[in-house]
Amino acid sequence: MIDHNPLWGAELDHIRLDTADPSKTAAFYRDAFAMSEKSLADGSTLLQGEERRLIVGSGIAGDQPYSAFRFADETRLAAYRAHLTAQGMNLMPSPTPLFSDGAFAVSDPDGRQMVFGVIDPAQDNGGSPEGHPPHPPGRMQHVVVATADLAAMMAFYEDTLGFVATDHVLRDDEDGGQTLTAVFYRSTREHHSFAMFLSDAARPDHHAYEVSCWNDIRDWADHMATLEIKLWWGPGRHGPGNNLFFMVEDPDGYKVEISAELENMADDDPVRQWPHNERSLNLWGPGWMRV
Ligand SMILES: [Fe+2]
Numbered sequence: 001m002i003d004h005n006p007l008w009g010a011e012l013d014h015i016r017l018d019t020a021d022p023s024k025t026a027a028f029y030r031d032a033f034a035m036s037e038k039s040l041a042d043g044s045t046l047l048q049g050e051e052r053r054l055i056v057g058s059g060i061a062g063d064q065p066y067s068a069f070r071f072a073d074e075t076r077l078a079a080y081r082a083h084l085t086a087q088g089m090n091l092m093p094s095p096t097p098l099f100s101d102g103a104f105a106v107s108d109p110d111g112r113q114m115v116f117g118v119i120d121p122a123q124d125n126g127g128s129p130e131g132h133p134p135h136p137p138g139r140m141q142h143v144v145v146a147t148a149d150l151a152a153m154m155a156f157y158e159d160t161l162g163f164v165a166t167d168h169v170l171r172d173d174e175d176g177g178q179t180l181t182a183v184f185y186r187s188t189r190e191h192h193s194f195a196m197f198l199s200d201a202a203r204p205d206h207h208a209y210e211v212s213c214w215n216d217i218r219d220w221a222d223h224m225a226t227l228e229i230k231l232w233w234g235p236g237r238h239g240p241g242n243n244l245f246f247m248v249e250d251p252d253g254y255k256v257e258i259s260a261e262l263e264n265m266a267d268d269d270p271v272r273q274w275p276h277n278e279r280s281l282n283l284w285g286p287g288w289m290r291v
Pocket of ligand 1: 142144206207208257
């Protein structure tokens with residue numbers, strides 16, 4: 001299955017976050033996640049560190065209008081473009097300045113864009129931000145959304161885009177049936193690069209930076225402490241993904257995660273099922289229940 005999946009190998013490169021106060025939000029990410037800050041030609045701000053970057057723009061507070069996934073080279077990108085075109089997908093111009101010519105976007109059923117492209121070397125500093133002391137690593141690794149229409153979103157992300165389902169979370173209903181409340185998707189061996197939670201409305205959920213070990217999580221938490229940024233959830237360990245984590249909130253209340261030990265899957269691993277309860281979301285303690 002995965003050998004013939006044209007999405008396979010695509011990795012999350014960056015996302016865009018919108019806010020009513022871009023300078024405040026950019027300063028938060030610059031300081032909290034040890035990134036450099038640079039103004040872009042379209043008026044947005046690029047935050048960039050080692051293996052992590054995001055764009056902060058002016059807009060609705062907490063909105064996350066697109067997620068950008070990169071392919072390793074132009075050949076893979078062209079094959080993926082052909083795969084979507086063959087399905088009659090409407091390909092739109094790429095909204096990100098960080099990918100080379102040839103990048104494109106598609107709109108999901110909730111109106112959020114998924115962007116696919118190849119890194120433009122001119123927009124990649126490839127290293128630690130100048131003027132910052134060394135920090136633990138933190139690779140932008142996954143992005144998660146909430147939706148009120150899980151069926152339509154699953155059809156789009158699985159059948160059209162080609163994301164591979166790793167884990168399902170299922171709630172037992174009073175009538176004896178079950179309702180799917182979360183789906184975790186992979187596009188590489190890592191447990192998930194994208195996920196979605198059932199909610200009462202479409203909204204951004206969180207994104208995550210993957211670090212190398214538990215001690216990195218300690219060091220990032222100590223770093224947050226020096227800035228008097230309280231941990232919002234965790235530390236804990238998720239059921240799906242088995243990753244260690246904590247989360248903080250940005251100035252708009254959008255959640256950001258530091259993660260370690262995210263599970264790697266075998267290509268032929270079947271979809272697993274988890275019960276909809278606090279323990280699935282956090283084996284160590286309280287869960288963040290979206291519904
Ligand atoms: Fe996460």
